[in-house]
Amino acid sequence: MKFTVQYIPLSKIKPDLSVKITEHIKKLQYLMWDCMYILVVKRNRADGSYTLLSGRERYDHLRNQTRNVYAPCIVDDSDPSCVKAIILRIRNKQPLDDFPLAPKSWSIVRAFLKKEPRFQKLSRYQQIKVLLLGARYKRTVILSMQNRVNQILKE
Numbered sequence: 001m002k003f004t005v006q007y008i009p010l011s012k013i014k015p016d017l018s019v020k021i022t023e024h025i026k027k028l029q030y031l032m033w034d035c036m037y038i039l040v041v042k043r044n045r046a047d048g049s050y051t052l053l054s055g056r057e058r059y060d061h062l063r064n065q066t067r068n069v070y071a072p073c074i075v076d077d078s079d080p081s082c083v084k085a086i087i088l089r090i091r092n093k094q095p096l097d098d099f100p101l102a103p104k105s106w107s108i109v110r111a112f113l114k115k116e117p118r119f120q121k122l123s124r125y126q127q128i129k130v131l132l133l134g135a136r137y138k139r140t141v142i143l144s145m146q147n148r149v150n151q152i153l154k155e
Contacts, residue, residue, distance in 0.1 A: 002076075002077040002078045003028065003031075003074050003075060003076055003077055003078070004074075004075045004077060005038070005072060005073070005074055005075070006072075006073055006075055007070040007071070007072055007073070008041065008050055008070060008071060008073045008075070009069060009070055010059075010062060010063055010068065010069060010070065010071050011069075012048070012049050012050055013039070013041060013049070013050045013051075013052055013059065013071065013073070014049055014050065014051055014052065015051075015052045015056055015059060016051045016052055016053070019051075019052075019053050019054075024076075024078065025040070025053055025054060028040045028053065028054065028074055028076060029054045031074055032054055032055055032074060035072065036058075037058055037061075037062060037071065037072060038055070038058075038071075038072045038073065038074060039052060039054070039055040039058055039059055039071055039072070039073045039074070040052070040053040040054040040055055040073070040074045040076065041053060041073045041074070041075055041076070042075070042076045043075060043076075043077075050073065050075070053076065059071070108134040108137055109131060109134045109135075112130075112134060
């Protein structure tokens with residue numbers, strides 16, 4: 001799954017009601033739920049516009065209730081029909097600088113990398129899985145706090 005996070009003008013986003021919900025789109029929706037106004041879009045190569053895959057209510061709210069000109073979007077860059085690209089992506093590791101993170105998340109990731117030398121021994125997929133914990137620091141912290149409360153109550 002390849003994606004980028006970009007600010008896109010709302011005028012370039014076109015809602016599409018005929019989008020089928022696949023497992024790939026469900027994974028992108030899971031990433032979308034971490035932020036309040038983020039949308040999932042797919043770029044149309046023909047005219048340079050974007051098709052809204054998920055987040056229709058958020059899109060309507062941004063268009064009608066706010067004065068925002070741009071919206072943060074997860075841009076789906078994957079091409080499921082291109083088997084050659086998938087094989088190349090598996091063979092060649094994706095650089096970690098290409099991985100989108102918020103500024104607060106960078107400090108968490110940097111501190112983690114300084115303290116954990118075993119991180120380099122993991123596969124690229126496992127590394128990204130670990131880095132997602134830092135990228136979704138709010139959810140991670142809340143879950144760890146809930147786990148701590150459960151642990152204390154059990155004692």
